[in-house]
Amino acid sequence: MRTAIKISYYGEPEEGFNISEFKGLTEFKNDLDEDYYAFIQKKTDGYGAGFYELAVEILSDLNLQQFIEFIGTGIAYDVLKSGTENIILKPFLKAYKKLKRKNRSIDIQELKFSFKDSTITIYKIYENSIFGELENILLGLSINYTNLYLKSGEKPFELNIPIFKNPNESNGIKYRCLLSVDETIQNINKEDYFIYWGAYYQFKGWFHVFDYKKQELTNEFYYTEELYLEKVKAE
CATH class of the missing domain: 3.30.429 (Macrophage Migration Inhibitory Factor)
Structure with a gap:
């Protein structure tokens, strides 16, 4: 096929x-x-x-x-x-x-x-960033994949690369994906691809933050752009 x-x-x-x-x-x-x-x-x-x-x-x-x-x-x-x-x-x-x-x-x-x-989504974070860093991202995925397993053995259903700390944790949101418009996060560079990733697990029904540098899956929750906008709209 x-x-x-x-x-x-x-x-x-x-x-x-x-x-x-x-x-x-x-x-x-x-x-x-x-x-x-x-x-x-x-x-x-x-x-x-x-x-x-x-x-x-x-x-x-x-x-x-x-x-x-x-x-x-x-x-x-x-x-x-x-x-x-x-x-x-x-x-x-x-x-x-x-x-x-x-x-x-x-x-x-x-x-x-x-x-x-499963799906993996890699986002542009600056001009030509995906094309320039794709090889390193894929190799990082290969190295860290088993670190993305839950203790139950469940593997990620969705990966979002990268995610970011939300400035001042506005709207009570600590981690999120970049926004398509009205983004407030600044001074983004290639290192940001290798700080935080997001992983969603369909059986657990939960979003987890992966700390790339520590090679550790945390219990922190992150928001996709869709979830972020829904939360902001509801407030």
Whole structure:
């Protein structure tokens, strides 16, 4: 079974209910079609606000444990350095580089891996942050995966990378994901990918904060952007 990839982005509304495209979008789609079941969705907010970044979802028939083992063999390095024919990442990264050369403003806002048993979502925290730090994030995941198990043996159903301490613990929230708009956290850099991660466990029904530096799963609760906005709205 081939890996599937879904990419969405916002474009400017045009006459005839059309949506503007990036330069080389058709070629980008054709490149992806060679190795993936590829879907590209164009959206618009109706206000002509211009382009936004790409939201990328890679859907694989692997489970997360298999992916971790795959990374542990060192193939993660090869994928990023074009030394393997594996289709999970290499073709997308190659096609994205080509698209980036034609559209310097393009960036990846969110990269999600959807496996049979779990999902991993990596968020942009500064310009080109996902592309620049992906290899280190994946290797960090390989090293720390067993540290993400609950004492009951349950494995994470969702991982959010990274999460942050909420400034002044506003709204009674100590840890959360970054917000898409009106973000107050400042001075973000690549080190923030390796401070706190978020892990959700579906059987326990709870969100836990993983302290990356201590390699320790804490009992602290974190809020996704959706949960954060719901809480703020309710207050």
